[in-house]
Amino acid sequence: MLRMTQTSTVLSLFFLFLHTTFGESGCTSADGDGTFGDDEPDNFDINCFSQLEFKGSYSSLTCNFTELSPHNTNYTLSLCTKEDSNNVCFNMEKQEDAYFLQFVDILSKKAICMDSETKRRVCRSLVVTDIVKPEVPFNINITYQKEANEYLIHYSTPHSLKKYLQDKLIHQIAYRQEEGTWKTIESPFLQVKLLGKKLGNDASYEVKVRSQPNGDFFKGTWSQWSASKTFRTAREQDSTESYSNVVLVIFSVLGFMLSIVMIVLIGTFWENRIKPAVWPNLSDHKKTVEQLCKKPKNNFDISFNPESFGYVHIHKVDGIRAKAELENFLQLSTAPEKNLPEKFKNESDLKMIPVMADKSNTDLSVTYGGIWPAEALHKLVGTSQFPVIEANCSSMPKGLKSFLILRDTQILFCHWDVAMFDVACWRRIAVPRQHSTFSTSTQHHGNLQTEET
Amino acid sequence: NPAFFRSIFRTLPLLLVLSPVSSSNCTMGNRTTEIRVKYENILSHDIDELVNMSAEYRDRCCKNKNHENSKMFFCNDTQEIESLQSMACNMLRFFHRQKISKDFRWKAALVSCGTLQVLRCKCERHKKEK
Numbered sequence: 001m002l003r004m005t006q007t008s009t010v011l012s013l014f015f016l017f018l019h020t021t022f023g024e025s026g027c028t029s030a031d032g033d034g035t036f037g038d039d040e041p042d043n044f045d046i047n048c049f050s051q052l053e054f055k056g057s058y059s060s061l062t063c064n065f066t067e068l069s070p071h072n073t074n075y076t077l078s079l080c081t082k083e084d085s086n087n088v089c090f091n092m093e094k095q096e097d098a099y100f101l102q103f104v105d106i107l108s109k110k111a112i113c114m115d116s117e118t119k120r121r122v123c124r125s126l127v128v129t130d131i132v133k134p135e136v137p138f139n140i141n142i143t144y145q146k147e148a149n150e151y152l153i154h155y156s157t158p159h160s161l162k163k164y165l166q167d168k169l170i171h172q173i174a175y176r177q178e179e180g181t182w183k184t185i186e187s188p189f190l191q192v193k194l195l196g197k198k199l200g201n202d203a204s205y206e207v208k209v210r211s212q213p214n215g216d217f218f219k220g221t222w223s224q225w226s227a228s229k230t231f232r233t234a235r236e237q238d239s240t241e242s243y244s245n246v247v248l249v250i251f252s253v254l255g256f257m258l259s260i261v262m263i264v265l266i267g268t269f270w271e272n273r274i275k276p277a278v279w280p281n282l283s284d285h286k287k288t289v290e291q292l293c294k295k296p297k298n299n300f301d302i303s304f305n306p307e308s309f310g311y312v313h314i315h316k317v318d319g320i321r322a323k324a325e326l327e328n329f330l331q332l333s334t335a336p337e338k339n340l341p342e343k344f345k346n347e348s349d350l351k352m353i354p355v356m357a358d359k360s361n362t363d364l365s366v367t368y369g370g371i372w373p374a375e376a377l378h379k380l381v382g383t384s385q386f387p388v389i390e391a392n393c394s395s396m397p398k399g400l401k402s403f404l405i406l407r408d409t410q411i412l413f414c415h416w417d418v419a420m421f422d423v424a425c426w427r428r429i430a431v432p433r434q435h436s437t438f439s440t441s442t443q444h445h446g447n448l449q450t451e452e453t
Numbered sequence: 454n455p456a457f458f459r460s461i462f463r464t465l466p467l468l469l470v471l472s473p474v475s476s477s478n479c480t481m482g483n484r485t486t487e488i489r490v491k492y493e494n495i496l497s498h499d500i501d502e503l504v505n506m507s508a509e510y511r512d513r514c515c516k517n518k519n520h521e522n523s524k525m526f527f528c529n530d531t532q533e534i535e536s537l538q539s540m541a542c543n544m545l546r547f548f549h550r551q552k553i554s555k556d557f558r559w560k561a562a563l564v565s566c567g568t569l570q571v572l573r574c575k576c577e578r579h580k581k582e583k
Contacts, residue, residue, distance in 0.1 A: 057559075057560075057563065104563060105563075105566065105567070105570065106495065107491060107495060107496070107567050107570040107571060108570045129494075129495075163498035163499075163502070164494065164495060164498060168494075216494075217490060217493075217494040218494070
């Protein structure tokens with residue numbers, strides 16, 4: 001019993017030791033701390049960088065020796081990955097002065113190991129995501145923005161279409177003026193602006209760009225410089241040109257405001273002032289007569305035929321007294337008895353029946369012939385106050401013109417002897433025919449023609 | 454007999470040592486930040502790419518309507534790491550056997566291996582696709 005107990009104790013302790021040593025810790029290295037190969041310090045000088053997604057899903061590792069081996073010994077570089085307690089190593093391909101290898105896994109912990117004929121294998125740990133070298137930017141474009149006097153520099157990077165380094169880069173833009181010193185600016189974006197006032201006028205500039213991981217997760221080195229692009233800055237605007245631009249703007253604004261004011265004024269005064277002055281209303285005689293004339297009474301004779309005025313009292317006046325009577329006529333006062341001028345007496349056989357004017361009646365009560373003074377005619381007729389209608393009567397003797405004068409509500413029928421410069425007018429008096437006792441006389445000379453009824 | 458119980462007691466650690474490891478073989482520890490950072494910067498992009506490629510093979514894996522397949526990719530609460538390990542290992546085994554395009558199998562294997570690498574897990578009894 002005691003032997004069994006001792007044996008079981010030994011076995012349990014033994015297996016417990018085995019479980020500890022061969023457990024999931026995966027300690028298979030000789031030094032027991034998880035490192036590869038000999039834990040020597042970095043005594044081989046190599047410089048490596050990785051390029052993510054350089055071809056599809058493959059990433060690459062490129063290494064080169066910083067110092068050549070004095071004995072020109074052949075070295076072999078390999079990239080090792082620990083898998084399932086085993087180290088899986090892949091030899092790097094030698095390309096001229098560098099060693100190259102492409103792989104997929106960028107998450108696992110790796111090591112770069114160097115093998116040589118004379119030395120033991122030496123390894124150094126390596127984190128692929130900490131030695132990233134981005135690809136070169138390309139397609140640099142410079143656009144001048146005249147209004148802001150700025151130069152927009154835009155460029156592209158292959159990582160914009162890839163997975164890992166998209167928006168994880170910082171870009172450095174370098175520019176200089178014609179073999180001058182380089183000036184740099186950095187930006188996480190794919191475009192930057194250069195102020196025109198900080199650049200020379202009408203000068204040639206050179207621009208180039210490179211990229212680097214921003215350091216949040218991916219770290220590494222600068223990419224190679226892109227191809228340079230040159231551009232020429234604009235010439236500075238002359239002060240006079242800028243001044244003329246300001247003046248032009250001011251005049252444009254003033255002209256616009258003036259046009260607005262003119263439009264408002266024209267719209268305001270169009271009906272009252274502008275239109276009557278430009279297109280005055282011409283008087284229409286017929287319409288004017290219609291407006292002035294009252295509707296004729298029944299049995300109101302309107303005829304240009306002198307014979308129709310046969311029943312009208314005809315009064316001849318003395319030519320000497322014509323002027324005074326005219327004045328009375330114009331003043332609408334009682335007309336005195338008129339006598340015909342001498343020449344008419346000799347040539348006519350007239351009998352006059354004086355008709356007394358009705359003072360209460362402002363209408364004309366007498367007619368008179370004789371020379372019609374110009375001013376009187378003008379006073380009577382006026383410019384357009386009393387319309388004068390000239391009539392052509394076939395029964396009238398030649399050289400005799402007849403016309404109607406409208407004054408107030410009276411129609412005067414007048415004869416004008418052109419040759420004799422004599423005018424005689426009649427006014428119809430509302431006297432019953434059976435009571436009319438007037439005599440008429442006929443004057444063949446052309447002035448008057450009266451009839452005795 | 455007191456000697457009998459002492460012998461059993463001493464045998465017990467042996468039994469515990471020799472018993473198969475049924476729990477996850479992932480390396481535990483407070484690595485939440487490291488796992489999250491690696492997922493956000495690398496693994497998430499590969500998973501997105503795999504999802505886009507899987508759109509071409511929609512329902513092809515579920516022709517037989519075998520619901521057992523869905524159990525391979527089920528995530529248990531409070532056992533996220535174990536669930537992810539299980540999914541990654543199952544995906545390796547599952548797509549290795551199906552007649553699916555090489556590019557898709559390659560991408561699936563990449564995601565599986567990346568997941569196991571981030572979690573520092575291994576698949577039991579099966580070798581990962583190299």
